[in-house]
Amino acid sequence: MQKVTNPEQLKKTANSLRKVIVEMVHRAQSGHPGGSLSAIDILTVLYYYKLHHDPKNPKWADRDRFILSKGHCTPAMYSILAELGYFPKEELVGYRKLNALLQGHTSIHIPGVEMSAGSLGQGLSYGNGIAFAGKMDKKDYKVYVMVGDGETQEGQVWEAAQTAGVHKLDNVVVLLDRNKIQNDWFVEKTKSIEPIGDKWRAFNWHVIEIDGHDVKQIMKALDDANNPAIVNGKPCIIIAQTVKGKGVSFMENNPDFHGKAPNDAEFKQAMEELDKNG
Numbered sequence: 001m002q003k004v005t006n007p008e009q010l011k012k013t014a015n016s017l018r019k020v021i022v023e024m025v026h027r028a029q030s031g032h033p034g035g036s037l038s039a040i041d042i043l044t045v046l047y048y049y050k051l052h053h054d055p056k057n058p059k060w061a062d063r064d065r066f067i068l069s070k071g072h073c074t075p076a077m078y079s080i081l082a083e084l085g086y087f088p089k090e091e092l093v094g095y096r097k098l099n100a101l102l103q104g105h106t107s108i109h110i111p112g113v114e115m116s117a118g119s120l121g122q123g124l125s126y127g128n129g130i131a132f133a134g135k136m137d138k139k140d141y142k143v144y145v146m147v148g149d150g151e152t153q154e155g156q157v158w159e160a161a162q163t164a165g166v167h168k169l170d171n172v173v174v175l176l177d178r179n180k181i182q183n184d185w186f187v188e189k190t191k192s193i194e195p196i197g198d199k200w201r202a203f204n205w206h207v208i209e210i211d212g213h214d215v216k217q218i219m220k221a222l223d224d225a226n227n228p229a230i231v232n233g234k235p236c237i238i239i240a241q242t243v244k245g246k247g248v249s250f251m252e253n254n255p256d257f258h259g260k261a262p263n264d265a266e267f268k269q270a271m272e273e274l275d276k277n278g
Helices: 007-028 033-050 074-084 089-094 123-136 155-166 196-202 215-225 264-276
Strands: 065-068 143-148 172-178 206-211 236-241
Touching: 007 033, 007 074, 007 089, 007 215, 007 264, 033 074, 033 143, 033 172, 033 215, 065 123, 074 089, 123 143, 123 155, 123 172, 196 206, 196 236, 206 215, 215 236
Parallel strands: 065 143, 143 172, 172 236, 206 236
Antiparallel strands: none
């Protein structure tokens, strides 16, 4: 599909998708708004600017792959897939309803979804497998894996990081949503992951650190992650500093809205704030 290269247009699209996220979670009275809102700028730039994909042909052999390892943040991913035409927007109304297409965690039955997610920590291992296959098949697609910062406490993440580093899987790009809140509390008060950049460097990864809400920085980071002269044969991680619940004042940096739906009054306030942001 044709790339969107205008940063202002990407920013406007991300804000529009924030409204869809809040609407989905409010309608279902269930879901994870905080981490979806922190990730949506990154995912908007990824899908509209960088990813090689075709909504009309979701299984295109040469497509780039995106894996949402923090698989509970489906409102962000589903809102984009619907907007791009992977499935009808009407499916968003059935989010988290029994027998509907769009369940709370990603499922490979959904067009555009590469991995069924459940327990955290598995996405990078899965992505490594796809990356190995790409190398064996002499394909040049990229594998992007979004992980949460609390998720990086998982041992499996570090086994996968070591594997990618040892085997120089330069077709792997991790997107770390560093929103500093996991489940219902703060990452640093649960189990500190710092110095996170140095840890990935020690596993032989190229590390890029950015503001995960600055569209221009996200665009440049994705460009650099695809530049062989910069990554130098290494897998790449983009550590994106973000705000949980970004764009909705009472959700921002609020652990309560990790997995809590807004009530009617909160929904009204959220939509008014997002409308003002344009």
